[in-house]
Amino acid sequence: MRFDVVSLFPDMFSVVSELGVTGRARKQGVWSIGLWNPRDFTHDAHRTVDDRPYGGGPGMVMLAEPLEDAVRAARAGRADGDSVPVVLMSPTGRRYNQALAEDMARGAGAILVCGRYEGVDQRFIDRCVTDEISMGDFVLSGGEIAALAIIDSVVRLLPGVLNDAESARQDSFNQALTGLLDSPHYTRPECHQGLSVPAELLSGHHSNIAAWRRRQSLALTAARRPDLILAAREAGLLSRADEEFLKGLGGGMA
Incomplete structure (x- = not known):
């Protein structure tokens, strides 16, 4: 390159x-x-x-x-x-x-x-x-x-540039996230100024963590970039579970 x-x-x-x-x-x-x-x-x-x-x-x-x-x-x-x-x-x-x-x-x-x-x-x-x-x-x-x-x-997308190739796949707008915004991130300490890391991220349960991140991604995108939700929906990239979660958010995203 x-x-x-x-x-x-x-x-x-x-x-x-x-x-x-x-x-x-x-x-x-x-x-x-x-x-x-x-x-x-x-x-x-x-x-x-x-x-x-x-x-x-x-x-x-x-x-x-x-x-x-x-x-x-x-x-x-x-x-x-x-x-x-x-x-x-x-x-x-x-x-x-x-x-x-x-x-x-x-x-x-x-x-x-x-x-x-x-x-x-x-x-x-x-x-x-x-x-x-x-x-x-x-x-x-x-x-x-x-x-x-x-x-x-x-x-940064070229092979070998990032220490963890999965990092790029988790970026906002990446198709691995069906074009949505990335979820929030946390690191040590577990509690900072009275704010704790969400329990789901501490569970060690990979499917629960993935589900939590997906919900956070959907919620953040619906709040800040609803156009990306509409684009993902039109492209058939939202699952039934995604749509049910968006219905629960209200705000006309369903």
Whole structure:
């Protein structure tokens, strides 16, 4: 797995390349990263990467040529350069989710392009970009934080990255949880500031623990993300026991 990142701030990516589980995985050779600064592909003394928009308006627009040259260099450095996806971080892109992270984890990586300023020249998008991804209905100062989130969420799914492979299967939104939110977690001490660990988790009875976690997952999802309950129901992922429990919650989830 290899990610190439086109960014004006390549130093930001030391967060995933050097730290935590992703940093350890990179050092172990599980994945690799290439960093490409568009300023290195300019041809003027000021290393200009942006200009005023045609038609007027606020802000500046990133130039197509430095971006295109950076993507071309990233492609040339990859064995799959002709087929690798080129993904632009953009508020107009499709919403990123766990299913997309899992799909990317089955591939060989991508070239991630981090926009800045008011936007990116559309001609670069038309010529080079194969996909656009958004983190949600909000705007960031640049695409770097979104690209970091994608790299982290994908790399942690790769075999051998997490100490316990089952950890990823228990993540919120994972299909092992039928796309619902994860249940609450507890660790030592057994009692903290008068709050005790739920008795079910101390029982040692695996089926009871699993049932408790499922009920907690359903309750939490119904309270905070009812849309995920509806999606799971439409996909036929809720059992009769799930539906009976949701009926007991009320609130129109049945």
